[in-house]
Amino acid sequence: MTGHHVLRYDDAEELRAALADRPAGAFVVLACRPEHNALLPDALRLARPAVHHRPVAVLAALRRLLRHPARPLGAPIWVLAEPEVGTTRTDLARAAAFEAARPVTLAGEPMTTIAAYPRAETPAGLFDPPQLDAPVPDPDAAPVLCLPASHDRRDIVGIRARLSMSLAGLPTLVRTDFVAAVNEVLTNAYVHGTPPVDVAVWVTRGRVECRVTDRGPGFRDPLAGYRPAPGGTRSGNGLWLARQASDELTAWAGPDGFTVRLTTAVAPGLALQTQGALARAEVAAARVRFRQFGNRRPR
Amino acid sequence: MAAPTFAVSRDDVRDAVVLALTGALDAFTAPDLDEAVGAALTPGHELVLDPRELEFLATGGVRALFRAAESAGRARVAPRILVGEAQHARLVIDRVDIDGRPPLAT
Numbered sequence: 001m002t003g004h005h006v007l008r009y010d011d012a013e014e015l016r017a018a019l020a021d022r023p024a025g026a027f028v029v030l031a032c033r034p035e036h037n038a039l040l041p042d043a044l045r046l047a048r049p050a051v052h053h054r055p056v057a058v059l060a061a062l063r064r065l066l067r068h069p070a071r072p073l074g075a076p077i078w079v080l081a082e083p084e085v086g087t088t089r090t091d092l093a094r095a096a097a098f099e100a101a102r103p104v105t106l107a108g109e110p111m112t113t114i115a116a117y118p119r120a121e122t123p124a125g126l127f128d129p130p131q132l133d134a135p136v137p138d139p140d141a142a143p144v145l146c147l148p149a150s151h152d153r154r155d156i157v158g159i160r161a162r163l164s165m166s167l168a169g170l171p172t173l174v175r176t177d178f179v180a181a182v183n184e185v186l187t188n189a190y191v192h193g194t195p196p197v198d199v200a201v202w203v204t205r206g207r208v209e210c211r212v213t214d215r216g217p218g219f220r221d222p223l224a225g226y227r228p229a230p231g232g233t234r235s236g237n238g239l240w241l242a243r244q245a246s247d248e249l250t251a252w253a254g255p256d257g258f259t260v261r262l263t264t265a266v267a268p269g270l271a272l273q274t275q276g277a278l279a280r281a282e283v284a285a286a287r288v289r290f291r292q293f294g295n296r297r298p299r
Numbered sequence: 300m301a302a303p304t305f306a307v308s309r310d311d312v313r314d315a316v317v318l319a320l321t322g323a324l325d326a327f328t329a330p331d332l333d334e335a336v337g338a339a340l341t342p343g344h345e346l347v348l349d350p351r352e353l354e355f356l357a358t359g360g361v362r363a364l365f366r367a368a369e370s371a372g373r374a375r376v377a378p379r380i381l382v383g384e385a386q387h388a389r390l391v392i393d394r395v396d397i398d399g400r401p402p403l404a405t
Contacts, residue, residue: 063396153327157304160323160355176387183357187326228396237358237395244394 002076004103006127007116012036015080018114022078027071031081032116039080044070052086055098056226056243059105063228066109077111085123092123094248100130101226130222133250136261138200139209145201153190156183159199166201167208170266174208178264181246182210184238185260189214193258209263218251218258225249304328307335315345321352326359329366336367340374349381350388361395368402379404 028043085095193214225239305328371378
């Protein structure tokens with residue numbers, strides 16, 4: 001068995017059987033519940049991937065396994081994972097995007113992945129094909145930052161600075177990630193879209209949100225940004241990074257143009273944290289998690 | 300909060316040319332790096348790119364770093380990009396996940 005598969009299982013023996021087909025010398029990675037991570041003693045064990053949080057961060061982490069120092073040179077990789085799919089409709093949409101993108105993102109790599117879900121707990125809709133995003137109404141609150149009608153790409157420097165200022169109360173990692181994500185979307189708007197470009201930012205108790213609108217047609221691929229661009233020095237990695245650095249990226253074409261909406265959850269307590277030792281510790285901890293299986297929401 | 304501008308400072312040390320980068324390196328400032336790299340390529344000297352003091356690095360900047368390494372390779376100049384394990388630049392480079400590993404060094 002090679003490629004990228006879904007296994008809906010009833011008991012652990014089916015997980016064990018799925019690994020039996022692996023070729024000799026395969027580098028096996030288990031990212032399952034603790035009791036299932038013990039199925040193969042010599043496998044690399046990782047935490048379950050939180051695909052309901054940042055699915056592209058998980059996909060990127062899977063790709064990085066190709067360069068894992070424990071992987072013998074040239075060894076095929078076999079990954080058996082039990083993804084966490086969350087509980088809300090938003091969680092399910094992100095998990096479904098992960099499942100739709102996984103075979104595309106990892107196509108052509110010397111890697112077999114098996115996403116295992118308990119048959120009795122697999123939510124309906126998890127394997128539905130991806131859809132184009134529907135427009136989302138603006139938040140009820142007034143935006144904290146509103147920068148309409150930019151015609152000049154040189155504005156991006158000032159927009160980044162003002163965005164960062166408007167997020168000054170957030171933890172460093174949340175702020176820098178969000179600014180990085182917005183920057184990539186803005187860059188796309190100037191380079192591939194049609195000015196003028198509008199930017200609006202909301203910071204609510206639980207979430208930060210930014211919308212970037214330009215007058216171009218935008219993209220129509222629901223999996224845009226779910227895979228890195230081929231060839232390192234070409235453009236096309238902006239959305240790939242933006243999806244890793246924010247919780248959610250949705251986009252739609254409407255009467256005002258093409259809008260990209262980025263959101264990241266902010267736990268209420270986190271908004272009270274300030275820069276300094278706490279933020280540095282948070283960054284260090286997040287990087288450890290990131291190296292394993294995607295960066296999860298800071299707690 | 301002042302917006303960081305991109306700047307390159309050059310230091311010639313023995314067998315290497317070191318380009319220290321500060322400010323913001325993105326798709327719009329990347330041509331400045333391309334130009335600085337073009338002027339710095341010296342046969343027989345290593346090219347060291349130091350992005351550790353960058354305040355902001357975007358995917359356009361990562362591409363520029365890798366373009367610089369490729370230019371150096373074509374000119375038979377050994378390139379190195381200095382990034383610490385726990386630095387923001389390293390996180391961005393890892394996320395971009397460019398095919399073929401660049402010559403990263405700590």
